[in-house]
Amino acid sequence: MSTSAWTSVPHDPPSRRDWAARARYAPTDFITLLWRERWLMLGVFLVILFLGAAFAYTLKKTYTANSSLFVRLGQEYVYEPRAGDAARGAVPDVDQVIQSESEILGSGELRERVIRKLGFATVFPDAAAKYASANPEQKRKMIAQGRDSVGRSLKIETAPDNSIIRLSFQHQDPETAEKVLNTLLEEYLIYRRSLLINDDDKVLARQRDTFEQRLAETDTAYQAFLQTNDIGDFTAQKTALTQLQAQVEAQKYSIDAQLQDRQGRLAAVQAELARTPSEAVLYRDQDMSASSKLAQLKLDREGLLARYLPNAQPVRDIDAQIAQLEQGVASGRTNGEGARRSGPNPIWQTLQSTRNDLTAEVAALRQSQGAYAMQVQEVNERLLRLSQLEPQFNQLTRDRDVLSANVRDFTVKEQQDEAQRQMSAESSDNIRIVQRAVAPSQGKSLQKPVMVLALLFAAFTAACAGLVRMLLRPGLQTPASASRTLGLPVLATAGVKRAA
Incomplete structure (x- = not known):
């Protein structure tokens, strides 16, 4: 124990x-x-x-000033591509817009703008004397510290599927809290416009100037190409030469057909002319003596019948003469040659004239055929030359058209962008100040x-x-x-x- x-x-x-x-x-x-x-x-x-x-x-007691903003989708959030139309018109959802605006409201750059606008001594009166006696480097550091201090005193509240942004700012002085928050809202409207729609953005103008310079160089090369090759309007000249080629070839084919026709007719006329004599009987008289004698015998018989009977010897004799003479006339034995006149054959003359005309026509057609052949060759050579120059002309024309279209498009975009900046600079339709800050009467x-x-x-x-x-x-x-x-x-x- x-x-x-x-x-x-x-x-x-x-x-x-x-x-x-x-x-x-x-x-x-x-x-x-x-x-x-x-x-x-x-x-x-x-x-x-x-x-x-x-x-x-x-x-110390702090005073909280409150304010709120209504935010909705604006034109500055609609995507407009600088070039092309890919994803044109794409827009973010409401929550993304609210988040973006909240980030802008809470940015350090915006807080620094508020401090510089109100003055460091107004926002931080306790450090006013120190700020006044500080050198530039110390002032920069104090402004950076003040920016962080404002960020700690600033509260930004958002809610899902809600277009309202609530802001609150705490300060030891109620008037200063009101000034800081209202100045923050004013600077926010200015800063967001400069951020979302940059007034100093000259990208479109610079790109347009670049295209204009390239277009001027292409125009110079285009004009030099036309002058070097002695061409006024390439397309019109080629079209005219193509039409002229068709016309000249059609006329040449027509001349060839006419020449073949005239040569065939000339050969036929020459053959007929060779067969036709140059002289012919122009006039020949007939021998009418037998007929006259026969008629006289018949008259004489009638006279005899007045004195004699028909079977009388004188009447039978004269009848025999009449019968004999009629038989000779009928057989042609009584016909004899009369007076006859000969001269140039009119058919031969007509054939000769026709041959001369056809010979002249053939000569003219051959000359026309040669002329049209030369024209066809010349037109074909000019078309061939234009065909050889066409790739270079198409390249210059294509570059010129593309650059012209780019200059036009960028000029339109620049004007639209400038109009949009001016409208946005005058008003912010998608941002509404629901409640401005007022000096709080009670502090915490x-x-x-x-x-x-x-x-x-x-x-x-x-x-x-x-x-x-x-x-x-x-x-x-x-x-x-x-x-x-x-x-x-x-x-x-x-x-x-x-x-x-």
């Missing part, structure tokens, strides 16, 4: 063999032991409470919350200090804990006599 409880006092260190027996405390023991450490806990409590109170009284201070936290922290720290001090004391501190720890009843306690 251990007898250490009878031979040791509370303030003596326990023997080494009793370290295994830890003190057992009841809740009432904690109260008693903590009461023993009351002065330590009170000191810790008062020190921490004093420090917390001192810090709380350094906190953290003094009370800090004091409460300091009080709670001081009490907790003091209790912890008391517990630590209580647990670090050696030995058994109360009779009840000694009895529970050792399992023996405590019969008596004696105070410790301290050395004088």
Whole structure:
């Protein structure tokens, strides 16, 4: 059985063999032991409470100015490609627009603009004297620090599927809070226009100037090409030569057909002319004496019948003569040649005249055939020359047309972009200030919350200090804990006599 409880006092260190027996405390023991450490806990409590109170009284009251914006999709968010029509008219959704506008509102550049417009001394009056005496490098650093400070005091709130952006700004002065937030809204409208629609953007103008310069060079090469090859209008000249070629070839074919016809007729006339005599009987008289004699005999017979009977000898004699003469006339024995006249054959003359005409026509047609052949050759050579020059002409024309179209398109885009910038500079139809900031009448201070936290922290720290001090004391501190720890009843306690 251990007898250490009878031979040791509370303030003596326990023997080494009793370290295994830890003190057992009841809740009432904690109260008693903590009461023993009351002065330590009170000191810790008062020190921490004093420090917390001192810090709380350094906190100043802040005023929060509130404002809100209504944002919707604007023309500046519609995608307009610089060249071509790929993805033209593409637009972001409302949440993306709200997120973009929120990023612009929270940008450091915008906060710095607000500070420079209002003045550093207005936004941060406590650092006004230091800013006034600072050099340019120090001022730059102070403005950067002020920009961060404004960012910490500025709060931007958005919600999904909501076109409203809420802003709040805290400052020690209500008037300054109002000025800073309203100035932020004004500068935001200006800054977003310069950011989304850049007034200094001369990309279209520079690109148009580049195309105009290239177009001038191409025009110079085009004119030099026409002058070098003695061409006024390539397309019109080629079209005219093509038409002329068709006409000349058609006329040449017609001349060839006419020449063949005239040559055939001339050959036929010459053959007929060779068979036709050059002279012919023009006039020939007939011998009418037999007929006249026959008629006279018939008259004489009629005279005889007046004196004689038909069977009389004189009548029979004259009838015999008449019969004999009629028989001779009928047989042609009584025909004789009369007077005859000969001269140039009119058929031969006609054939001769026709031959002369055909010979002249053939000569003329041959001459025309040669002329048309030369014309066809000349036209074909000119067309061949134009065909050889056509690839170069097409290249120059294509470059000229493309550059002209590019100059026209970029001029139109530049004018549209300029009109859009002017309209956007005059107004921001897609941004509406729902509520402007007003000077708040009531401020908020953290003094009370800090004091409460300091009080709670001081009490907790003091209790912890008391517990630590209580647990670090050696030995058994109360009779009840000694009895529970050792399992023996405590019969008596004696105070410790301290050395004088």
